[in-house]
Amino acid sequence: MSEHYYTKQPSTRHDVQTIRETLRGRTFTFQTDAGVFSKNSVDYGSKHLIEMMDIQTNDRVLDVGCGYGPIGLTAASLCPEGHVVMVDINERAIELAKQNAAANDIRNVTIVQSDLLEKVKHGRFTVILTNPPIRAGKEVVHRIFMEAYECLDPGGHFGWLFKKSKGLPLQWLSWNPSMQK
Numbered sequence: 736m737s738e739h740y741y742t743k744q745p746s747t748r749h750d751v752q753t754i755r756e757t758l759r760g761r762t763f764t765f766q767t768d769a770g771v772f773s774k775n776s777v778d779y780g781s782k783h784l785i786e787m788m789d790i791q792t793n794d795r796v797l798d799v800g801c802g803y804g805p806i807g808l809t810a811a812s813l814c815p816e817g818h819v820v821m822v823d824i825n826e827r828a829i830e831l832a833k834q835n836a837a838a839n840d841i842r843n844v845t846i847v848q849s850d851l852l853e854k855v856k857h858g859r860f861t862v863i864l865t866n867p868p869i870r871a872g873k874e875v876v877h878r879i880f881m882e883a884y885e886c887l888d889p890g891g892h893f894g895w896l897f898k899k900s901k902g903l904p905l906q907w908l909s910w911n912p913s914m915q916k
Contacts (some may be wrong), residue, residue, distance in 0.1 A: 743850075745770030745827050758785050758809045765835050767803050771828045772868075777805045781866050784896050785809050788864055793817045797858065797886065799851060799865040799879055800824075804832035806864055811841045820858060822849040851875070852882035861891040 747770035754765050756777045767774040773781065785806055790796065790813040798807030801821035811819040821844060823829055829848045836844050847854050863883045867876045883893050 743824050743826060745825060750774070756805065758782070758805060759813060761809070761812055763805065763808060763835070763839050765803055765805065766831050766838070768827055768831060771825060771831060772800075772802045774803075778866075780896055781805055784864060784866055784894065787896075788813075788862070788894055789892070790814050790862060791817070794861045795859065795888070796820070796862045796864065797852075797855065797860040797883075798822070799863065799883065800868055801832055801846070802828045804835045804846075806866065807832070807844060807846075808836060808839060808841050810862070810864065811836075811844045812839075815843065817843065817861075819844045820855055820860070821846045822852065822855055824848070824850050851878055852886060856882060856886060858886055859888050860886055861888050863887055863891070863893045865895045867895060 750769040752767050752774065754767055754776055756763050756765065758777065772778070788810060790810050792814055793816040794814045795817055796807070796810045796814060796819040798810060798819060798821045801807045801823045804821060807819050807821035821832055823832070826848050829846055832846045836846065849855060863886065865879055867879055869876065887893055
């Protein structure tokens, strides 16, 4: 079986690249590598999520499955008085995200290697974002939803996206549990 980007310790030979992407009006430089999701460019889905996310200047944001960091680092640039926690199981992705935060002079982030929300499950966040690893299977995706619910502040929102099958466009969904009765 081949190795996936949600592998904890990728054994794929390194192929480090530098890419530049303009996200929400800011140009970022990202180091990417083999063994991480979308190494050649920020994928269409992540770009869509970045454009749709509603981040306030003092939000506490969690990026689940951060990869090399485009979603979380963009969120951090949008909440200079807030803080972003970025998690991923992939140790290579975590190291890249840390390098990319430093290279883009983003300091209001904490980047943690974690199996989904395992190491941040006691945190409280006003915004939780994910472009979930659908290929990891329904059990993993369901776990993201259940764990995110436990970490979301009342009045906060959880935003995710998924690509529907048969060529239909990406769907952006946002859920605010305070709207539930």
